[in-house]
Each structure stands twice: as structure tokens, then as C-alpha cells.
Amino acid sequence: MGTTLAQKTWDAHVVRRASGGDDLLYVDLQLLHEVNTPQAFDRLRAAGRGVRRPDLTVGTEDHNTPTLALDRVIKDREGRRQAELMRSNCAEFGIPLHRFGDPGQGIVHVIAPELGLVRPGMTIVCCDSHTTTLGAFGALAFGIGASQVEHVLATQTLPMRPLKTMAVNVEGTLPEGVSAKDLVLALIARIGTAGGQGHIIEYRGEGVRALSMEARMTLCNMSVEAGSRAGMVAPDETTFAYLAQCPGMPQGAQWDSEVAYWRSLVSDADAHFDKEVTLDASVLSPYVSWGTNPAQSVPLDDRVPAADGFATAAERAAAERALAYMDLKPGTALRDITVDTVFLGSCTNSRIEDLRAAADVLRGRKVADGLHMMIVPGSARVRLQAVEEGLDRVFAEAGADFRVGAGCSMCAALNEDRLLPGQRAASTNNRNFEGRQGRGSRTHIVSPAVAAATAVTGRLSSPADL
């Protein structure tokens, strides 16, 4: 029987196989940010160990960084402490760090491909669950905890129990105006937040092949919201064309031989997946979340569901609680929900294509009176590119607040950018649990195009409504 892309990548990295236990995997790249790492460095130091491969380790500052100005200090004491520790730890162990204000700085999952650090077939880990984003390149990329970070720092290997595989087959292609964000929300609404648990998802089929690399990153980013450990897309011509533009790629004959290897990174025709789901992309429309997890999402054309319509007692209880927290009445048309804030950003949707999608909607239009639309670029490079393309002017003319500093910002509200209790936002991020964007905040997860259209009308809307 054939093997899957995930198995091939896994097998190519096994240093020591333990039947029934953990395999020891070689790690090609470890990424770090300031939040979950101080502990790992403390323990490394206490054990008298060094970093085995600082050259395969890269850090950035993203979660706590301000967005209003590049010379602004981090106000929050804990955030500032984390950033200071990140700088001293990286300096002590010789790890390259993209500091706030540097041209390569940004959200860890956004900068890694930009800097040419990601290639098909790699194993990539980071102290952050949305590392799944990088699976878009056909890499096996996943989040790890602090003790695992320490293990990888010390040894460049990681003990891991083999995972199951799951195929998500996307038939047909997305209609105009429907994005990868809508696709992944539809998937999670269908399989649930635990639908991929214990699995590595491989996204396959015509609908995935037709997606750009940035859209594939959006898709893989939210794999973790379906409970899966990683999400992957087999590399193809789209991948190679994107990589050819990235810095530091091999040239000439070496490039050709790399591409030849990357082409072998596909699941065999007779490969067995432990689980399979099939979705028809051609019938999808924009999706929005109404509740407090991404599975609580419906098409924008729908209404807020009633709790008693759910199949299980647990789902009914979760819906009841979500409706109360979100202050929504069952039967309300999604399009009748008004928001006071729109956030375009996060590792799900803060890349240049996301900003372009929003600018296309905002061009010649105005943000609704009294509504705050905040746009935070995923990286310093994304911001630069947006300015080069004149998107900053489009945003300014529309009355949107395009921030200078790149980072996670209001996605997790670990910097100064947060919603006030009771505020309601349409956000392009990936998580909408209680208090995610600030204590008492209410989040509707949307695509960039829906975010921009919502900013114009003040109600959940798609560009087709304008």
C-alpha cells in the first residue's frame, strides 16, 4: 500500500523508531516568539545545556508588539518582560532574532515563508499552535509546548507519537467572492472543533489546487481549530512559483534537483487515510461565526441558530452559553448583526492578498460612521508592500486605521489593542472564545472581504451586499 505525504515527511525525519512509543524526529527548523519561550531557556540554562543548532532556530517578536509606532515601548509589564527575555535569551544562545522595528519582523507564521525559511518536506516546530500554517508548503509543521521547545533547542530532535492521517477532499472550486477562510469555516462547522483530533490533515482536490499559497496558508492555519495537529498541502507548480520568489532559495541545477525532490512529496494514489471528508467548494458562500468557537459558524445568508436544534446535549449547552455570551437571539438574520469594530489581521489573514482583498472592497467607499476598522499587517514586509501598492491610501481614504507596527495585535489582545467589554467585532482571526479579543469582547470570525464589507455597512455583510 502507498503512503501519504504526511507519512513520507515523517519517515524521512525519523532518527530512532520506537514501536508502540514515541519516534524521535529530526527537526529542520524551530521558530520562536516571545510568549512561550522564557521557561524553555531557563530550564536549558539550569541544565547547563546549549542550543544545538542556533542556525536552524529563528526568533521574532509578535504577540506583545505595539502597532501605533515603531518606537513605542510595550506598555504591559509582563509583555515587556517577555520581549526583554526574548532579546537576552537569543543573544546569549546566538539565535537570530527579528526585533520589533526590523524589516524582517512580524507574526512568526507570516515571516517564516517571507524569509525563505520554509520548504516542502521539512519538519518545522514552534511554541505556537498555528504553526500549522506552514503546512501549506508541504512541510510537516506543528505547535509544541515549552518542555518540547527546550528539548528541540538542546537536541534538534523531538520525541513524537505517530499521528493518524485525515484527507480533506475539496471538490470543485470556490465561487467568486468566496475565500479559503470561508472554506475552512465551512469545514470546521461540519466536522467540529475535535474533528481532526490526533490527525494530520492533508487538503486535497481541485478546490485546493486552485488556491494561491496565501489562501493555502489561511486554510492550514485553521487546521488546529479543527483539533488536528497539522495541516498539509502537497507542493505543486503554485508552490514552486511562490518559493522561487523567496530569498535564499537554491539556484540553477540545485534548484532543479530540489524541485524534483519536492515533486515526489505527494500521497500515493493508493495511500490509506485513517479518516476522509469530502467537501464541495462550488456550493459554498461566505461564512461567519455566531458563537464562541469556530465550529459555531454558518453561511452569512443564514440566521442565528436556536440551541435546541443541535443534536447532542453538549452542543445544546455550548450553543446556549454562546448565545448568551454573544448576546444574540436565535432567528436573527446574520446580516442584521451590527458591529462596532472590524479587525483585519492575525496569522490567518494579514498577508498582502488579504489586504488587497479588503482594499478592493474599500476603494471608493467609506467605513461606517462610528465604526473602527483596524488593519494590522502580519509583517513589516507586508506593510511595506501594501504601501508600495498604494493600499495605505485606499485605507486612509476609506477612514480605516492601518497600523504601522506588525504583529498579532487584537487577535489575542496581548498588546494595547483590545476590545472593551461588550464590544462586538468582525475579525479575520481564527479564535473567538470568550474574552479572546479583550475581556467581555464578542468576535465574529470572517474573511477579509466580509470584514471590509462589514466595515462599510456596520452590519455583517459581504461585498455583494454593497
Ligand SMILES: CC(C)[C@@](O)(CC(=O)O)C(=O)O
Ligand atoms: C500565545 C497565544 C495568544 C497563541 O498564539 C498561542 C497558540 O496558538 O498556541 C494563540 O493564538 O492562542
Ligand code: SF4
Ligand atoms: S496572530 Fe493570533 S493566532 Fe496567530 S500566533 Fe498571533 S495570537 Fe496566535
